[in-house]
Amino acid sequence: MSTQNTYASHYDFKQVESKWQQRWEVNNAYQASEDADKEKYYVLEMFPYPSGRIHMGHVRNYSIGDVVARYKRMRGFNVLHPMGWDAFGLPAENAAQKHNTHPAKWTYENIDYMRSQLKQLGLSYDWQREFATCDPDYYRWEQKIFIEMYERGLVYQRVTTVNWCETCQTVLANEQVIDGACWRCDELVEPRNMNGWFFKITHYTDELLDDLQALDGWPEKVVTMQNNWIGQSTGLTCDFKIEGSDEAISIFTTRPDTIFGVTFMSLAAEHPLLETLTQGTDREAEVADFINAIIKEKQRQSIQEEPEKKGMFTGRYCVNPFNGESVPIYVANFVLMEYGTGAVMAVPAHDQRDFEFARAYDLPIKPVVIPQGTTLDPEMMQEASTIPGTLVNSGQFSGLDSIAAQSKIINFAWKQGFGAPLTTYRLRDWGISRQRYWGAPIPMVHCQDCGVVPVPLEQLPVLLPEDPDTSSDECRPLSQRPDFVGTVCPACSKEARRETDTMDTFVESSWYFARFACPDSDDTPLDKDKSAYWLPVDQYIGGVEHAILHLLYSRFFTKVLRDLGYLSIAEPFTNLLTQGMVIKDGAKMSKSKGNVVDPDLLIRQYGADTVRLFSLFAAPPERDLEWNAQGVEGASRFLNRVYRLVKEFSNPYVVAPEPSAPEDTALQRKLHQTIKKVTYDIEDDFHFNTAISAVMELFNTLSSSLGSATRPGAAPDTVSGSIRTMLLLLYPMVPHFSSELWQMMGFADTPEEQVWPTYDDEKAKEELLTIVLQVNGKVRSRIEVDADVQDQQLRELALTDEKVLRFVDEKRVKKVIVVKKKLVNIVV
């Protein structure tokens, strides 16, 4: 070290970052391949929709994933860290129409740009595995899976009600209907019955529910949300015979203990028995009008408001099988046909909705469950009583505890033959038909003679027609294209029509993580060996907004793919990290609020490492991150300080003739403490914010223990060793920076070729401890003692401490509490 080196006074991130990015690119540095000798680690971030450019949420998400990937590589894992594009979807069609281009062109151009943005962030992806879901090489396999699901009865067609916009001539998704109107043209949407394709996710309801319990690597919140979504409830189903008819109304209740309190019956407007109930009676027209009115009203309802309870007597009665009482049958607007049986036994005394309805229509209220120490007077009740109690007016069950009575009542119904235990779910089958162009075509053919016939596997993929004249204003654009629609029946070779619906884009994202294990596999969707090696995903990272849909669908698909013989796992994601939003000025970034921060600008101004560092430092990953321009400045300043330290150190390092032994051990101690802390923080819960602050502390100690000609410091070897380790600890978060400074330190290799630093607990131990001395729980003094101090010594030191004595004064010492190596509390 005889000559001064010539490093710039400021860290030149532009030159450094492009240098390392080029090197990683040329070397395919993060290419992964199966290696039976190494433990695999699959880390995945939710892939983006190629909307045009990445946003700060992506920056955060992918920075977190990259730290995990780089860290795990240094820990010796064989890491798979892929990236791709969730590339089908409506925005492409809208953009194509607006800019007079083709959805494919728009999408692939966006992908090219966004890929370059991700590369500028220095993310360590295996780019060899990249694919977009709109690649025919991807969706052809999805079509194959679809057909195999069809053959197993997991796919079916059903006529269902959709939101139709007459002006736009298209079907809208629920979220595209705002206050009952089309989001684009404000036309009121109307219900239309349409044939659509469904995935039988309900076939896996129990498994989806049961396996949730084993997902202990998932945030509880997400597990709870999925639990609620599946919505299991258990209870009794039983039949109420209709008077003057052979038919009966089936009800479902979770409160069989209240069944003696039934005073009327409520049916959904769509209930199939309604028509026959009023047929030929003088109420027929009136009831029919009412039904139409509430069905119409339902469609106009905004999702927010809860309408007033409305209903109408049908003129007919049914019989409560438990007590033979005759109860009037009503149609009611709050009963859902989709849930349970579409019929509700109404117990106004113990159900708030029934209560409101009874009050409005002057129906009797009959309490049958009396809570301990109360009485219930139907006249006086202000609301339904929903708490448990003792049964009254309940025949042979009177006197029983209401909870205990539930199973007895179900049993009784079962034995008598008019009821049975029943478990119902909220989860519905997944409607995947989209009447759009830019999606994966559903590989089916409609033949007049043979009905629905799958496209033969050897004819896959069913490609989207390439014509660029797509107009997204048409419903089912594919049906407008004779060249696409016209085909022959695979079974009988007669003329036939192709299915013109495309699949929901959530289908693509339900299995992409598996395809990353074998993106080039060209004879099967999933190579068994490769997916067996890489799957499941060890760590999945993404926004909590996908807690239900994407994550539930992926779990469903994993089970399907297992049953189709492709996978040997039941759950796709062992550990899940849901990161918070990036917000600014307390609000989510959005164009309308004008608080959007552009990653491109930031990277240009500060470099990728600074942006990464700040987004990791400003908050723990699961919390929302408040973006703060000055905070970014601070991150940049920190990196520059480290740069200058290394620069200075790699110059001839002047030390005092005798390094200071205390300084030296203090630095070593801090070093080992830092390794321990950073390792723990990353390993335990990805709390990079505290890991970074620990490295900052190490840096502060390091810069104050540099020796000079006039001041003794730590030994040069200790300093250089500490710098070296600090760079390794920083590497996963700021890889370009760390790699460059590693070379400045004179090493020929790179940090990523190093193993993660280890610590020595002995060296991390403090020699001196600060002991807090309290009197009556209040801190009165602090003393420094040797680390091996005994409790008895502490006690004596405390009782003779000058400051302590001032507060003990003449009072009697009642008790002395000694907490090992921490504090002494004197109670007077």
Place this chain on the structure above:
RNA sequence: GCGAGAGUGGCGGAAUUGGUAGACGCGCUGGUCUUAGGAACCAGUAUCAUUGAUGUGUGGGUUCGAGUCCCUCCUCUCGCACCA
């Protein structure tokens, strides 16, 4: 309404198991160097009173000791929302 989570300086946030509240960073204040500095470095920074008191949304409780545990209430965020 139901369910979950969260309330700590001017700000973002720290605080393994109940044991020094406010780490680290931002901002701010003062200083050094500078023609200048929005650069860098040094010192300070919870609040109020100038030796002490008070402080983790509110009020209570348990404890020698509570940000941490229990109860009450308030506020915010998210999810579900007529689910029988």
